[in-house]
Amino acid sequence: MASSLLRNLKPHQIYASNTSVGKTIFSTLLLRAHTHFQPSKKTFYLKPVSTGPDNEADDCHISRFSPATQTKCLYQFDEAVSPHIAARLSPLSDKTIIKDVQSHLASCAAEGGTLLLETAGGVHSPTPSGSSQADLYRPLRLPTCLVADHRLGGISGTISAFESLHIRGYDLDAVCIFQDETYQNYVYLREYFEKKGVKLLAVEQPPERSSKYSEKEDAQMMETYYGNVAESGELEDLVQLFANKHEQRIERLENMSTKAHSTIWYPFTQHREVSPDTILTIDSASGDFFQAHSKSEQTEAEVLKPTFDGSASWWTQGLGHGNPELSLAAAYAAGRYGHVMFAGTIHEPALKLAQNLLANLHNPRLAKCFFSDNGSTGMEVATKMALSASCERYGWEKGEIGVLGLKGSYHGDTIGAMDCSEPSVYNERVHWYEGRGFWFDFPQVKMNKGKWVVEPPSGMEGEFGELARFESLGDVFDLETRLKSPAGQQYGEYIRTTLERLVVKEKRKFGAVIMEPVILGAGGMLFADPLFQQTLIQVVRENASLFSSNTPKPSDPNTWSGLPIVFDEVFTGLYRLGRFSAASFLQTHPDISVHAKLLTGGLVPLCTTLASDSIYNAFLGSEKRDALLHGHSYTAHPVGCHVANTSLNTMLEMDREKKWQPFKDDWQEAVTGVNESVWSMWSKDFIYHVSNFDAVESVVALGSVLAISLQDANAGYSSSAATGLQRSLIKGSSEFKIHSRVLGNVFYMMASQTSQPETLRSIEQLLLRELP
Incomplete structure (x- = not known):
């Protein structure tokens, strides 16, 4: 992928x-x-x-009537039919x-000047692959000039074309149209577009072709037409407008970071x-990919x-x-509903989303x-749900009630969610923070020097056993077999003993178990041993008398026992780890499950x-x-719910159509007794090689x-150990840069669910080159 905005x-x-x-006549005129x-x-x-x-x-026409122009057609098909x-x-x-196209843009930029890229047919005419060309060219996001329809019905078609481009994020700089005094579409459209700050150019129609004229005479009339119209003041204004827009766009990009520095307070930033x-x-x-401003030499x-x-x-x-399906879903819901209040009402997107999640989480609870x-x-x-349910069942009055969780957990920055996490750098300067609970240290899964291991916390080998090695990541998730191992017995004994000390001896009250299943994100991408998490849940549920x-x-097997189990799948859920629900890795069902982030595919918060x-x-x-007296003004906003349904249905369809099969084939790690496999979008060989770098402590994928x-x-x-790698990657290669965030000494990368293997393999090569 190359840049589509070039200085020259x-x-x-x-x-x-x-x-x-x-369209071609206006290209020639311009x-x-x-x-x-x-x-x-x-x-x-x-x-x-x-x-x-x-x-x-069309390029032959341009060569004939604009001979100073260098023309190029990339793909010519002989049949006079649609490209598909x-x-x-x-x-x-x-x-x-x-x-x-990008390669050609770069070669033209070396000479400098002006380039017009002419599309084929209408905005949504099919490409050779059958997609819409509005989507094909969207990654370029070139400034756009729309040729309006001057004929009967052309007003509607023109506005529809504009809306299709607008909703995809194109910037429309101008509209061109032929004058037709019968329909006068240009009069209506001029007023319509000028309200939107878009210039409309209306010019006389070219001479009609007629059999009474020879080819030479016809060409001469077109030459005269082009000469008269192209040299008019209106065309001069349009040429200058395009030049100004180009310079203004570059100037805005160059000044934005300075203006932001003086006005923006960024999250999680010193x-x-x-x-x-x-x-x-x-x-x-x-x-x-972002198209980001290059801060290289001017x-x-x-x-x-x-x-x-x-x-x-x-x-x-x-x-x-820029996913067009999600954009259209958002526009549809915005047009149909805007936002409607939710207390005591229902609308279709919210009902469908609730049903969609309940059906596909496969959790009978x-x-x-x-x-x-x-x-x-x-x-x-x-947290309100779980603690209130415990207080109601156990007859507890208001008082010091905590939660059980894991060290390194993080559940957000609202006060209650913050108090559900152990003391950390995230909350140590929050003066009203009160960590309310107990957080178990736990064994972690990682690849170290080419081997998958489950490593106990330092100094806790007596409680959890020595470092355990596994032939594959799939073996780590074979919980049925591992439960019978010494580690399984040790986990259970340690958790029971700890709970007895906390509850019986220290008289502490706990109202919930709250955890991020499998991977603790903000804590440093900590890969918890799934057997430990499963055992913690089983011990709590089987020892209600505690x-x-x-x-x-x-x-009732679907009624909570011991304490309500809450899974924070905000990060790990909805195919982030390769499955619809991260709970499936633990082969257990929570009583409360929280989902966000991938819920709307990255478009709107919900x-x-x-x-x-x-x-x-x-x-x-x-x-x-x-009652549960909690709510938001935008609760179940229809735009978010409809986008979420579109996002979930797309990912479910990708799963059914085996879109991730190439990644799965690379790993081929089935789990005994479980239908779903364990796999990563990052290649198995790459993980192995990285784990053997001297500067690398471990890798997880x-x-x-x-x-x-x-x-x-x-x-x-x-820690600042990962910032050097972060800085190297933002400098990038000749093809692209990598923007990343780090968690102390942990450098992480996140693919999207639509990332292509060739993109990720290129990133892997860059990482191998830049790792210390």
């Missing part, structure tokens, strides 16, 4: 609202005008895909076309380390540099930036869905907290104060997650 090249893309509206008013600048014309005989090709039909015998992918040079300016994003040809979104935009990005705005508030809700000797164990009937029933009472722990005597969130 002023590109514009010519789209048409329909076929036969004069090129002639550039040559006339800027004679020292070169002009280029690019027709990526053309169909029909060579002598009727013409290319049926010679398949041509969108990726190939974009790569060749601002003494921030300067305009460290702030990444993003012009747009497509697929896995003479650098590339103003924008493709930059891999290495954190998947803080773990939200699942279906690619879950029955109700509560909506909130983001992961932290979703965990706040879950928490109240007067309450019998429920007879969170769902799903709970069992036994949790829900704790809030049924005779007074309103007995699962689903789209890759985490590399670098050697550091002071490992942890405050």
Whole structure:
């Protein structure tokens, strides 16, 4: 992927609202005008895909009537039919076309000047692969000139074409149209577009072709037409407008980081380390990549540099930036509903989303869905649910009630969610923080020097046993076999003994078990031994008498026992680890499950907290104060819910159609007694090689997650061991840069669920080159 904004090249893309509206004629006019008013600048014309005989090709027309222009057609098909039909015998992918277009842009930029890229047919005319060309060219996001339809019905078609481009993030700089005094579409459209700040150019129609004129006479009339119109003042204004827009866009990009430095307070950032040079300016994003401002020397040809979104935009990005299906889903719901209040009402997107999640989590305990705005508030809700249910069942009054969890856990920055995590760098300067609970240290899964191991915490070998080695990652998740091992027995004994000490001897009260299944994200991508997490849940559920000797164990298997189990799947859920639910790795079902981030594919914020009937029933009472009094103005906002349904259905379809099979084939690690495999989008050989670097302490990979722990005597969130690698990658290669976040000495990368193998293999090669 290359840059589409080059300092020395002023590109514009010519789209048409329909076929036969004069797209090539306007291309010719614009090129002639550039040559006339800027004679020292070169002009280029690019027709990526053309169909029909060579002598009727658009680039031939340009060569004839704008001879100073360098023309190029990348792919010419002889049949005068739609490209998707013409290319049926010679398949041509969108990726190939974009790569060749970018290569041509770069070669033209070396000479400098103006380039017009003319599309084929209308905005949504099919590409050779059958996709919409509005989607094909979207990664380029070139400034756009739309040729309007001057004929009967053309107003509707033109506005529809504009909306299709607008919703995909194109910037429309101008609209061109022929004058027609019968329909006067140009009069209506001028007022319509000028309200939107878009210039409309209306010119006289070219002379009609007639059999009474010879080919030479016809050509002479067209030459006269082009000369008269192209040299008019209106065309001069349009040429200058395009030039100004280009310069203004570059100027905005160059100044944004300085302005941001003076006005923005960034999250999770020590601002003494921030300067305009460290702030990444993003012009747009497509697929896995940002188009980010290049801070190289000002003479650098590339103003924008493709930059891999290495954190998947803080773990939200699942279906690619600028995904048209998600954009259309958001627009549809916004147009149908806007936002409607949710207390005591229902709308279709919210109902469908609740049903969708309940059906696909395959958790017989879950029955109700509560909506909130983001992961932290979703965990706040879950904590209220769980602690209230425990207090109701055990007859506890208000007092010091804590939670059980794991060291290194993090559940968000709202006050309740923060108190569910152990003291850490995240909360040590939050003066009202009160860590309410006990957090178990736990064995961790990692690859070290080419071997998968389960490593006990330092100094706890007596409780957990020595380091255990496994032939494959699949063997680590073979919990049925491992439960019978000495480690399984030791885990159970340690957890029971610890709970007896806390509850019986120290008289502490706990109202919930709260954990991130499998991987603890913000704590440093800590890969918890799934057997330890499963055992903790089993011990709590099987020892209800520990928490109240007067309450019998429920007879209904779907009713919580001991303590409610809360899974924070905000990060790990919805295919982030390769499965719809991370709970399946532990072969157990939580009583409350929280989902966000990938829920909406990275487009809008939304969170769902799903709970069992036994949790829900704790809030049924005779007074309103007995209810769960929690909510948000935008609870279950229809835009988010409809986008979430689209996102989930897309990923479920990808799973059914085996879109991830190439990654699974690379790993081929089945788990005994479980239908689903264990796999990663990061290649198995790459993980092995990285784990053998001297500077690497260990590596973990699962689903789209890759985490590399670098050697550091002071490992942890405050470590700076990974910042050198982070700085090297943002400098990038000749092809692209990598934007990343680090967690102390842990460098992590996150693919999206639509990342392509060739993209990730390229990143792996860059990582191997840059690792210390």
